[in-house]
Amino acid sequence: MTFIGLHKDTSERIDITQFEHPRLIIKSGDCVCQLCGSPLMVRAGNVYRAHFSHYGERECHSEFRSHPESPEHREAKTILAQFLKENYLEYSSARFDYEVPIPEVRRVADILVNFPMGWRIAHEIQLAGISIEELQARTDDYYKAGIDVVWWLGKSADTLTNRAWCVQTFGYCVTLNLRTGNHDRIKTLPR
Numbered sequence: 001m002t003f004i005g006l007h008k009d010t011s012e013r014i015d016i017t018q019f020e021h022p023r024l025i026i027k028s029g030d031c032v033c034q035l036c037g038s039p040l041m042v043r044a045g046n047v048y049r050a051h052f053s054h055y056g057e058r059e060c061h062s063e064f065r066s067h068p069e070s071p072e073h074r075e076a077k078t079i080l081a082q083f084l085k086e087n088y089l090e091y092s093s094a095r096f097d098y099e100v101p102i103p104e105v106r107r108v109a110d111i112l113v114n115f116p117m118g119w120r121i122a123h124e125i126q127l128a129g130i131s132i133e134e135l136q137a138r139t140d141d142y143y144k145a146g147i148d149v150v151w152w153l154g155k156s157a158d159t160l161t162n163r164a165w166c167v168q169t170f171g172y173c174v175t176l177n178l179r180t181g182n183h184d185r186i187k188t189l190p191r
């Protein structure tokens, strides 16, 4: 499940969210997975935003440490990108890429924001439960690749322990509330 496929002939990156009627433009099998090279199906229903998926029940089998995504997680990427563009002036000159493989650490950034001066920052949406050890490991990997990271905590990942880790590590914590659309920036934690 992904928004990004590579055209099987040209290897062009195709972002399926950029098409109003993707089924009229992209055929299943036209694109392959950017991580494992398998052909992708076009999925465009009435409820969920259009996306690609591997054929059958197959998950992606690649060296990359990516995780199966929920429809909610996919939707959250577009909501968050819109929020960043609308609320942070410096983001208006930045380029947004989705699901960007970072080969040197075998991870895939949810949203990679590229600023004109070369600064790169990954915005990661974390909805599934996660330990602070895992948050630390993923953060260290991004730093190794020269990329800053912001963790947007939502749902099961939005715990006091994870908030405290973010505040301690970055000096702030940001949370994502997909139901209300209220995204918070927290600098200190309630005792």
Ligand SMILES: [Zn+2]
Pocket (backbone or CB within 6 Å): 033, 034, 035, 036, 037, 038, 054, 059, 060, 061, 062
């Ligand atoms: Zn794949």
